[in-house]
Amino acid sequence: MKYNIIQYLKEYGGKSFRESPFSEVDALVLSQMSYLKMDGIVPGFGKGRGVSLEEMSRHPDAEKMFTDPLYGKQHKRVFRLVAGSRRYHLVRVNYYKAWFDEEREAQFAAVTFFLGSTSIFVSFRGTDETLVGWKEDFNMGYMKVVPSQRSALAYLKGVARYTQGRIVIGGHSKGGNLAIYASSYAPPQIQSRIRRVYSFDGPGFQRGFYDREGFIQIEDRFCKIVPAQSLIGMILTNYRKYRVVESYGVGMGQHDLMQWKIKDGKFIYRKEIQGRSSKKSVIFNNWINSLSKQQTVVFVETLYGLLRQAQISNVAQLLKKPFHILYTAWKFFRDLDKKKRNMFFQTIGKLFFVMRETLFGHNGRSKKDR
Secondary structure (H helix, E strand, C coil): CCCCHHHHHHHHCCCCCCCCCCCHHHHHHHHHHCCCCCCCCCCCCCCCCCEEHHHHHCCCCHHHHHCCCCCHHHHHHHHHHHHCCCCCCCCEEEEEEEEEECCCCEEEEEEEEECCCCEEEEEECCCCCEHHHHHHHHHCCCCCCCHHHHHHHHHHHHHHHHCCCEEEEEEECHHHHHHHHHHHHCCHHHHCCEEEEEEECCCCCCCCHHHCHHHHHHHHHEEEEEECCCCHHHCCCCCCCCEEECECCCHHHHHCHHHECEECCEECEECCCCHHHHHHHHHHHHHHHHCCHHHHHHHHHHHHHHHHHCCCCEHHHHHHCHHHHHHHHHHHHHHCCHHHHHHHHHHHHHHHHHHHHHHHCCCCCCHHHC
């Protein structure tokens, strides 16, 4: 038996929030729910009271919510258990907002869950299956603010304007980054309503963010949780206050929330992330910090240009067409401007240099052997 979200919903789905108070596992469940495609099912701002999860399950277009090519079946399974449970079925869902802009390289979605008359959960979607969504993630490496972060702040302000009472905020992956960004830049009157901010394996921020007054004001309510072999959640991370959950997955598979271990209604925690994962994140962050803005821009834009020329528009296609991408890469780099081509490969060279320095130091001997 796997002790994960599915088992949690089976064991606790029959208990009300009064019988078993809202927990960080519930925050994980509602963070995952933001990945559902709710267009035409959940209203936006100023368009009604919203709908219950039970009503969503009976909507004529309900199947459209599960069209993610990679995780659609998984999302459907979780949703059916949530919507059919005593714990969640009357939770009202409102203020769904989703937009995608290829030109601005932005992908954003958020939704709000009404847990009761005085408490709401604002859920920010992480990176979806689109290539543009992943491109925006890479842009975080050199842009101080990306469009989805601005949208997250505007969304939170909108929710605060339409509601009263306590606010809990959360998100998985990029959604966790958006949750902490929005809460940190929110005006004091909104920050005073925030009870908890959850980032589930969400990437961090560039240097200086955690020293801002806005973050300091909500720091005691910030909870970051990463899996034992976290990589995404450790990117751009110089903030070391996080908790580590055990996972059934391996490597990048641990980023999947369905793999996180849950027992007796709680996450199964360990003391720290695994050493190999820690080294990977150190290498990646040191590499990012070693690059100039120009090098980062050229690298990201070149890689994105290659994938677009290969007519890759989502992650599913990326996984299905490895040989096509290799063939396209050969033609793409052959025709690429010489200066950009050299800078791209120099940047990759820096990655190997940083990897060697981190693992072996200056004399080429493994740090383990010293």
